[in-house]
Amino acid sequence: MTDVKKLIEILNAETINFSENREITTGYCGDFLSFVISKAPVGAAWFTVMSNVNVAAVALLAEVPAVVLCEGVKPDEGLSARCKAEGINLISTELDAYGASVILGNEIK
């Protein structure tokens, strides 16, 4: 188990919004939002390259502890505003979803 603060550190990630240091028990990679809301496990950090405002709605419904934008993707204005308003942890890393997942996996192990 790890947490959002540690994830930011190990991914060398940029913090776009940090609201609450939540526990992370696993990860989930996906860009199709319907897959994410129905399949992301509770406690999963969500790795994606989607950066539009709908990501926030899905993050809330799936109750993920953090959204990790991969490959240097930055959120559009709507997404960062909604994450701030709704208290969603949103970070951005230069790593791709695989690279970021491996690092998280090693940390949790």
Add this chain to the structure above:
Amino acid sequence: MSQDCIRLEFKVDSENFASAGSASESVKTQLKLLGIGSSDVRRVAIAMYEGEINMVIHADGGKATVEIYHDRVEIILADRGPGIADIALAMKEGYSTAPEDIRALGFGAGMGLPNMKKNSDEMRIESKLGIGTTIYMTVRLT
């Protein structure tokens, strides 16, 4: 057995794609306040979110009605969109008629209707081409 229910109605606005999901968010908040278990809340919210998104993508918006009973939640999603030509095909995982610009936003996986079915205990679709679609879902509370 009491049939009293809490009834919530939402207009699903097609103009504002950014706010899609707001109806399911408020239902989720309401269910949590009523002390309903988190897995039931999640099922209702997912089923409803997918329905909302479908109405925004395909039907120019519509109306969502949610009735919360002591043992179940009934969701009715009604639109005046183009209707569904082949419901069995639309229910197939991976089948989507969403346009390319919508797919670029992360929608159009062809999982919307299957997710609605998966997260509800009963689901019925009434659809007429050129008239619209109404979807009835029941989620039993465990």
